[in-house]
Amino acid sequence: MTTSISSPALHHKKRKHRASDADPDAPRKKKEKLKQNTGKPHPEPSTSEFRVTKSTITLSVAPVFAGNLRAGVEEMLDSMIMRYIPSLCGVLLAHSNLHFLSPTASINADCPFAICNISFDATVWSPSIAMKLVGKIILYSPDHVSLLLHRTFNVSIPRHHIPQDVWEFEYGPAENDPEYGEGDAGTKDGDGAKAEGEAVPEANGQWVHRVTGTRLGGTDGYLEFTVIGKTVANDMLSLQGSIQPDPFSEEHSATQSGKNSRKKRAKSP
Numbered sequence: 256m257t258t259s260i261s262s263p264a265l266h267h268k269k270r271k272h273r274a275s276d277a278d279p280d281a282p283r284k285k286k287e288k289l290k291q292n293t294g295k296p297h298p299e300p301s302t303s304e305f306r307v308t309k310s311t312i313t314l315s316v317a318p319v320f321a322g323n324l325r326a327g328v329e330e331m332l333d334s335m336i337m338r339y340i341p342s343l344c345g346v347l348l349a350h351s352n353l354h355f356l357s358p359t360a361s362i363n364a365d366c367p368f369a370i371c372n373i374s375f376d377a378t379v380w381s382p383s384i385a386m387k388l389v390g391k392i393i394l395y396s397p398d399h400v401s402l403l404l405h406r407t408f409n410v411s412i413p414r415h416h417i418p419q420d421v422w423e424f425e426y427g428p429a430e431n432d433p434e435y436g437e438g439d440a441g442t443k444d445g446d447g448a449k450a451e452g453e454a455v456p457e458a459n460g461q462w463v464h465r466v467t468g469t470r471l472g473g474t475d476g477y478l479e480f481t482v483i484g485k486t487v488a489n490d491m492l493s494l495q496g497s498i499q500p501d502p503f504s505e506e507h508s509a510t511q512s513g514k515n516s517r518k519k520r521a522k523s524p
Contacts, residue, residue: 304382310343310375311356315368324360328353328373338490345381346408346492352376380408382494385503386482390496392472395461397424400471402478402496409493412480415507416497417462422471426460 320327332350340347353375360369382388390402390410400417402410462471472478480496483503487493499507 304386304388305378305380307376307378308343310377311372313370313372315370318367321369324369324371325353328371332375339487339492343377343379345379347377348380349378350375382482384482387479388482389477389479392476392478395459400462410480410496412496412498416499416502418499421465422462423465424460425463
């Protein structure tokens, strides 16, 4: 004997389908209402060169730390500080809130190293392209300007990323110039030694404004630039900057600037 059982939920679904057939725009309106009532804030891109991120990593701890794995993990994390870490896309500055993801560590085959899965909060220096930063000028050169960012990180602004119609390089006196020795007499004796944060010496020349004659960076030597490139060498991150109004234009590339300089030389009598 077969008994059929009618489900109220089934009738409820049928009623829903009938209502939707009568008004095909009803589901769309409902979805639109749900979208409007979510109220979730959209994530905004980070505007800071420093960030704190939750990171996970697997480390092989030496057997000397078998009695204290936390000390071994912290020592390994300390060795990563001030180094560029590709997985973090930046330079690790500090670590905190260390946690082990498993209560036990594993040992594979005959390897005596303990494999630990950990998580920690990483403070990272990770400037992004097109970000505007301010650095301290430490060297003027005819082909580039060198800056120091946060007294630690190197920045280079090549010549073709300095507006040539606004700034020009003014060479300093030659070393065999008699006036050159007189001007440096005080610094050689140590009386006029350059203090930390003082302006860069002008012995090799400087970039000056074509009209006003003021030095690039002003009296304090601080200069705002746009990040246009990154270079990783020896686990250290350095930046390439630009002070052009449109730093990403093809006119400011090295090849294009070389062509423009050759054209100017050909036009000159």
